[in-house]
Amino acid sequence: MKYIVISLGGSIISTDKLNLELMEKFSDTVSDIKSYDKFGIVVGGGKLARSYISDLKRYNVNDNILDEIGINATRINALALTTFFDDANSKIPTTINDATEMVHNYRYVIMGGTEPGHTTDTVSTLLAERIGAKILINATSVDGVYSDDPKKNKNAEKFNELSYNDAIDLSIRNSKGAGTNNFMDITSLTIARRAGIKIYVVNGNNMEEYRNILLNGKCNGTIIS
Numbered sequence: 001m002k003y004i005v006i007s008l009g010g011s012i013i014s015t016d017k018l019n020l021e022l023m024e025k026f027s028d029t030v031s032d033i034k035s036y037d038k039f040g041i042v043v044g045g046g047k048l049a050r051s052y053i054s055d056l057k058r059y060n061v062n063d064n065i066l067d068e069i070g071i072n073a074t075r076i077n078a079l080a081l082t083t084f085f086d087d088a089n090s091k092i093p094t095t096i097n098d099a100t101e102m103v104h105n106y107r108y109v110i111m112g113g114t115e116p117g118h119t120t121d122t123v124s125t126l127l128a129e130r131i132g133a134k135i136l137i138n139a140t141s142v143d144g145v146y147s148d149d150p151k152k153n154k155n156a157e158k159f160n161e162l163s164y165n166d167a168i169d170l171s172i173r174n175s176k177g178a179g180t181n182n183f184m185d186i187t188s189l190t191i192a193r194r195a196g197i198k199i200y201v202v203n204g205n206n207m208e209e210y211r212n213i214l215l216n217g218k219c220n221g222t223i224i225s
């Protein structure tokens with residue numbers, strides 16, 4: 001059995017509204033691929049999560065509750081995505097254990113977050129580690145990993161490849177800048193390093209990226225290994 005995990009970032013799934021067109025294109029693209037037997041798909045919260053969290057933050061709501069709200073947003077997005085697949089779960093697993101059980105029954109197992117304190121980046125590496133997927137596609141709104149935020153700094157350098165250690169150093173540096181949009185959180189990269197999971201960070205709006213990775217292991221984004 002060949003397993004793969006795809007992390008669909010909230011920034012592409014939920015923008016001003018739920019991005020149903022992207023969901024449909026994504027399901028058509030991966031449904032055509034026969035080079036993998038099982039797909040774990042982890043969906044982010046995007047605008048839906050951010051709008052609830054930022055509104056409630058102004059009322060000094062406890063961070064743990066805000067995380068729970070974010071998790072629920074990721075699960076709503078995940079449930080919406082299941083409707084585009086024939087052979088996928090219709091109930092969203094809430095733990096890695098439950099998702100792992102479901103992998104026996106469905107070709108596509110779709111989930112959101114699990115518990116407070118991390119993001120779906122960590123959920124996707126934990127799922128990959130658990131089911132033995134050696135490849136993780138991190139589909140985002142940026143076309144790879146940059147030395148700085150490319151939307152703010154025109155001189156930011158794009159990396160074609162990064163070692164785990166360099167990616168972790170960069171993620172630590174990014175997490176120190178308030179409000180920076182980090183490409184992946186530190187925990188998720190640490191798990192990928194210990195499990196030897198190769199990460200492809202790509203523009204998830206570009207269907208060619210998924211096809212190229214799934215069919216020949218190449219991409220125009222950044223490979224972390």
Ligand code: UTP
Nearest residue numbers: 010044045067070071113114115116117119120
């Ligand atoms: P995301 O994984 O979408 O967060 O989860 P993100 O990376 O900040 O956002 P994008 O995808 O890049 O736009 C949304 C929020 O849900 C909570 C966190 O508060 C997170 O910021 N969450 C999510 C958890 O607490 N635990 C989880 O397992 C997942």
